[in-house]
Amino acid sequence: MGKIICIANQKGGVGKTTTAVNLAACLAEKGKRTLLADLDPQGNATSGLGIRAGKRTVYEALLGECTLESTLEKTRQPGLTLCPGDIRLAGAELELANLSRREYRLRAALESVRSQYDFILIDCPPSLGLLTVNALTAAQTILIPIQCEYYALEGVTALLNTVQRVRHGLNPALEIEGVLLTMLDGRTNLGLQVVAEVKKHFKRQVFKTTVPRNVRLGEAPSHGLPIHLYDSRSTGAEAYRALAAEVIANNR
Numbered sequence: 001m002g003k004i005i006c007i008a009n010q011k012g013g014v015g016k017t018t019t020a021v022n023l024a025a026c027l028a029e030k031g032k033r034t035l036l037a038d039l040d041p042q043g044n045a046t047s048g049l050g051i052r053a054g055k056r057t058v059y060e061a062l063l064g065e066c067t068l069e070s071t072l073e074k075t076r077q078p079g080l081t082l083c084p085g086d087i088r089l090a091g092a093e094l095e096l097a098n099l100s101r102r103e104y105r106l107r108a109a110l111e112s113v114r115s116q117y118d119f120i121l122i123d124c125p126p127s128l129g130l131l132t133v134n135a136l137t138a139a140q141t142i143l144i145p146i147q148c149e150y151y152a153l154e155g156v157t158a159l160l161n162t163v164q165r166v167r168h169g170l171n172p173a174l175e176i177e178g179v180l181l182t183m184l185d186g187r188t189n190l191g192l193q194v195v196a197e198v199k200k201h202f203k204r205q206v207f208k209t210t211v212p213r214n215v216r217l218g219e220a221p222s223h224g225l226p227i228h229l230y231d232s233r234s235t236g237a238e239a240y241r242a243l244a245a246e247v248i249a250n251n252r
């Protein structure tokens with residue numbers, strides 16, 4: 001059965017979608033059958049893989065209008081499949097509110113395909129609403145990207161409180177996969193101070209891999225490619241390959 005990891009942080013601009021797309025692609029590159037579900041109404045994981053969402057997306061699957069399997073799209077990375085999302089998800093919070101077992105809709109949808117994959121990654125919206133709660137309820141673990149900036153830990157307390165509430169009421173088995181430090185500029189004292197602060201706070205839960213600031217990482221989505229297909233030798237590609245190896249090692 002596939003390991004389900006949601007990638008979440010309600011703070012925007014921390015590298016959440018960049019991590020979802022590139023970790024998923026690098027896991028597939030390493031021979032792991034991987035599914036990426038785009039649960040963000042912005043649909044950036046979908047467009048970042050060069051996919052244009054069709055009539056059937058994760059939105060229709062959540063509402064029970066189609067099976068999740070019928071939404072799936074192949075990507076240019078062999079072994080990586082996408083469950084696309086788009087702006088229709090913006091209305092899902094209101095529509096899900098009136099449905100039975102509203103927090104379990106994504107879990108139920110994923111169960112039908114889970115046996116086909118080694119890893120299932122969920123890209124969450126930058127909020128702690130019902131879509132993110134669905135992801136936390138469906139997942140076994142949560143991966144938290146944190147940007148190496150002055151207010152790095154701002155908002156993380158709220159996320160961890162939500163994780164605790166989900167554990168108590170919806171998904172007792174939910175654990176933290178790890179904390180990923182992103183956009184690190186190792187030349188600055190601030191970057192190194194943030195690394196030390198996050199490691200002090202989360203201790204062994206911090207990944208050994210850090211993702212540096214890298215222009216090529218920012219360019220890749222506009223070409224509809226993950227970083228290792230856009231520029232295989234970039235520091236961004238090296239970082240996400242290392243992260244994929246670390247995730248695989250941690251889940252042996």
